Amino acid sequence: xxxxxxSRLLHIFMIGSIFLTGCMNNPEPEEKMYDVLENVVAKxxxxxxxxxxxxxxxxKEKELYDKIIDLGxxxxxxxxxLSDEASAIVEQRxxxxxxxxxxxxxxxxxxxxxxxxxEEIENTKLNDKAKHLYKIMMDRYxxxxxxxxxxxxxxQLDKELYAMFKKEDLTLEQLEEQISKINEMYEKILAxxxxxxxxxxxxxxxxxxxxxxxxxxINTEE
Numbered sequence: 001x002x003x004x005x006x007s008r009l010l011h012i013f014m015i016g017s018i019f020l021t022g023c024m025n026n027p028e029p030e031e032k033m034y035d036v037l038e039n040v041v042a043k044x045x046x047x048x049x050x051x052x053x054x055x056x057x058x059x060k061e062k063e064l065y066d067k068i069i070d071l072g073x074x075x076x077x078x079x080x081x082l083s084d085e086a087s088a089i090v091e092q093r094x095x096x097x098x099x100x101x102x103x104x105x106x107x108x109x110x111x112x113x114x115x116x117x118x119e120e121i122e123n124t125k126l127n128d129k130a131k132h133l134y135k136i137m138m139d140r141y142x143x144x145x146x147x148x149x150x151x152x153x154x155x156q157l158d159k160e161l162y163a164m165f166k167k168e169d170l171t172l173e174q175l176e177e178q179i180s181k182i183n184e185m186y187e188k189i190l191a192x193x194x195x196x197x198x199x200x201x202x203x204x205x206x207x208x209x210x211x212x213x214x215x216x217x218i219n220t221e222e
Contacts, residue, residue: 029120030214047103050096061089083162140199147192154185
């Protein structure tokens with residue numbers, strides 16, 4: 001019997017704590033962009049906070065799953081108990097994922113306010129870099145939307161699995177079919193998560209490149 005893969009890659013976070021030096025009176029478009037971009041970082045703070053709890057919950061759930069598999073049908077009462085515990089963890093994971101999505105959506109709403117500001121940039125090279133930055137980030141949001149939808153589907157499949165474990169007439173064929181669905185979904189999630197991390201790294205690099213081209217004197221703080 002295959003054991004489904006519930007590992008999750010930690011997201012790469014956006015570069016934060018960048019401070020603009022100099023006068024901000026009558027700001028130029030690129031300075032207004034700076035303000036928005038740093039607000040976007042702030043909007044994703046709650047997103048970052050969900051990563052470690054999610055990974056820890058997934059590990060705990062995997063441990064419970066392994067115990068259930070090891071028991072087979074030898075102790076059905078214990079299997080039901082462990083299944084209930086695992087199902088409760090799935091609900092906790094769902095709550096963290098919802099908070100993550102809310103944070104990303106708040107970030108997106110803030111980021112989309114850049115569109116009219118970019119049009120104000122007269123320097124062609126800088127305007128192109130700003131548009132490039134904008135496209136990267138919008139692609140990143142699109143990837144996360146897909147990741148969120150697939151993760152939500154995976155959570156539902158997990159819930160169904162633990163409900164199945166509580167049925168005494170559960171067949172091996174039914175179990176293998178459900179685990180196959182779960183494996184397939186988590187493979188998609190891992191692929192999307194990798195793509196999301198790559199896009200985040202690309203965005204961070206494009207963001208610093210824009211700041212450099214704009215001549216913004218910035219200080220970074222670890």
